Amino acid sequence: MQSAEQRAFLAAALAWTRRPEERHAARMLHSPFSGVPQELGAAHAALAAREGRLLDRIAEERLLAPFGTALAELSKFTDESAARQEILRRFQLDDTLPGASAAPHGGRFALCEPATPEPRKGMRATRPRFSASQLNAYVECPRKWFYRYLCGAVEDKGSSASFYGTAFHAALENLHSEFPRPGDADPAQLSLKLEGLINSAFDRHRNDFGTPVEYELQRRRAQRTAKKYVEWLLAEAKRASFTVVGCELSAELEMEGYEFIGYIDRLDRDDKTGAVAVIDYKTGTIATSAAEYREKIRQFKDFQLPFYYWARTAQGDRVWKLALLPLKDALLDVAPIVLEVVPVPSQIGRSASATGVIPLSELERARERMIELCAELTSGETTAFGVTADPSACTYCAYKIACAHRPYPEDQRFGR
Ligand code: SF4
Structure with a gap:
């Protein structure tokens, strides 16, 4: 298995030296021989397949720096045999691989001692302030909290649902700053005002929605909900x-x-x-x-x-x-x-x-x-952040692609 994986890695790396294209870098990143932690490499390769920009991502990401440097160095080689030697050296590949350089010791290789794992160290929250939603995330799934608040592993770019919420919140904020006493307002004027505010709030987020159709559907949904909101508001004020x-x-x-x-x-x-x-x-x-x-x-x-x-x-x-x-x-x-x-x-x-x-x-x-949770998160004694036991927590999790240990819904377990 080792040699097949190493051969695949070597082939991808040689392809990169010949033509530095993202697809070759992504194949290398997928491999355990890239030196990038496997979950991180797989996450970036998956993101690259979806959105491109792998090389930009590698340049931005501190954790991928050694790999990025290796790519930059390898792209300078013009001589294939020198490039092959450099790949074998840099990524510590077995040079007795078929297709690798002639092994100086006639194809034999010596097993080295396994590396000693580093002792686990505790991690602690470094943010100066907590929020209720931060603690909600932690109790829902400690691993999610780790990804989001400790390493900022993957940027959450938002979704149609989140932009719907942002635009709706903004429209209501503007409505109530103009009409702080809804009971005194003219119902028709209140309704009309909210309609306009919803339109302008959604317009500000127009480009955040995936497609114009999605934007329009969400805007209309908000308009219908806004009507119900005004009805409820007036009934409350009357009561x-x-x-x-x-x-x-x-x-x-x-x-x-x-x-x-x-x-x-x-x-x-x-x-x-x-x-x-x-x-x-x-x-x-x-x-x-x-x-x-x-x-x-x-x-x-x-x-x-x-x-x-x-x-x-x-x-x-x-x-x-x-x-x-x-x-x-x-x-x-x-x-x-x-x-x-x-x-x-x-x-x-x-x-x-x-x-x-x-x-x-x-x-x-x-x-x-x-208070207890804050003490736990700042104690520095936590060495591992477990995953949730509830698969429904993973449905919209932004870290799903990086999270190899997430629980699978009962009906999908055999499909893993
Ligand atoms: S995918 Fe599931 S288990 Fe993994 S971080 Fe997200 S919520 Fe937690």
Whole structure:
């Protein structure tokens, strides 16, 4: 097996010296003989097959530097036999390979001692600030956290779904800065305004969508959802008038020496009681009931709204409501998942209702867990970041192509 792989590598490297084209470099990168860690090499080769620019990528990527230097040096050779010698030397190939240079020791080779693996060293978070979404990523899949926050391994270029969310958030931010008291606004004017804001926000991201058709489909979806949003907003304002006191509000908090930052999509103040409600817009899939969302908080799978609760409480607000506002499905009415904060313990019901309660003690547990996770991530004692056991976490993971150990869905395991 070794010799076949080595022969393939040698052939690719010789082809590169004759004609330095990306396809030859990609074949070399795929091989374990390239000296590039296999997962990294395979990831870059796969990206190159999809997007090209392999040589630019090699030039930019520090981890690939020795390989990049070797490519540059080899491309200068004009004499094939000298190039062959250099390839054998640089990549420590077995020079008794058929087709390699004549072996000085008559085809025999000596086995060397296996290299001693380096002792594992702990890794720690180096970013000065944490966010709830960072901790959410860690509890969902430690390996994903490692890729995203520790090595920045592969750039996440975004997707239609993420640009849909960005544009929709921007349109709503502009709407509420102009109409902070939706109950006082003329419904037709509100609707018309949001329609225009959606169009201009999507227009700014026009080139981010994969195709013009995709752009148009997402823009129309947003327009239909926006209509439902305005209907819901007016009904809410009629039920109990409120003022939108901020959108995309920076939420900063220090907890036991760990600094956190986040952005609250919308903060409403009840006109009668002065209590505030934290609203988080969701353009992806969310829990379908308040009980389900509360359970996620209890199981420490979601820290976003607990974090906002503590950040605003530290600012002196009385937070009475935490809500997830779904903006994904244009065919459904906008119906937020709402948790009212209560001071006393309360059982989780099994109801499918969109509204429920969350006791303060559960928000406190979430806060404690966040601090524990920060301590774990900064301890420097973690030497390996395991993969998730839940294959659904991998579906849209940007690091999928680099992640050889990801779990496969039950029905695909035999196809690996
Ligand atoms: S592909 Fe799956 S296992 Fe791998 S990093 Fe992403 S979420 Fe984790």
